[in-house]
Amino acid sequence: MIETLDKPVTESKPAPTIKNEKKLKRVLVICSKGKLEDVYAALVLANGALMEGIEAKMFFTFFGLEAITKKKADHLHTATVGNPAFMPGMPTMLGGLPGFEAFASYMMMKEMDKLDMPHVTEFLQMIEAGGGEIYACKLAADMFHLKKDDFLPEVKDIITVGDMYALADGEGTQIIFI
């Protein structure tokens, strides 16, 4: 019996395969704080993961909800009181003067602009565009009387703590709490 081949046999050169076997496959970043620096830390970590080809999910809870609330996301403040790392040597009382916190936050945002850091809403858009998922905590949303409509459109859903753990299910996942 003679076998016929549809195509002539040619030697194909194997393409160089680039190993992309990462141990860390997914991160779940929980943001529980509403201070400018804490929110940015969470955003940088989630976005940085996506940049490395690592899946990223974000869960905002308690004061962290400010970062995904339409009215507040781009108006976060940095703490000037009770923050010993902020202008060391300066009497802490000064940090409590009216307008001081707003001024410090404005200065911080200015420095961030210089580094071409996006504002919170744009950062969240970038994360969503990169395949990241953003969620709000149900318990905290109920506590602060926030509805889906109060949140930015990038917020995928309002979920329970159980749902949040389901997001982190699977091998190679790390949970980061801020």
Added chain:
Amino acid sequence: METIVMNLPVNAEGYLLDPNTWTREWAQEIAQGYGITLTDKHWAVIEWLRKKQSEGVALTIRKVGTSGITDIKEFYQLFPGGPLKVSSKIAGIPKPVSCI
């Protein structure tokens, strides 16, 4: 990784040592390793990256998103598994050092 594809020297992470030695054929071979078939859109991004890098611009995903060539969402789809790093490698330019 230390693979020398088409005899062009690369560093330990596979980035081309000298962007001037880059060729389109080399880029195609590297892209193939990532399972990417380069389309006109890919080439447009690669050319843009090479141009900006030669001008000394610090490249970020955000800048690619505002390049007018592609948006961030499409950029992630074009170069899966870390778009800026993968595209920089294919474009034969140094590893990007941005955190954003």
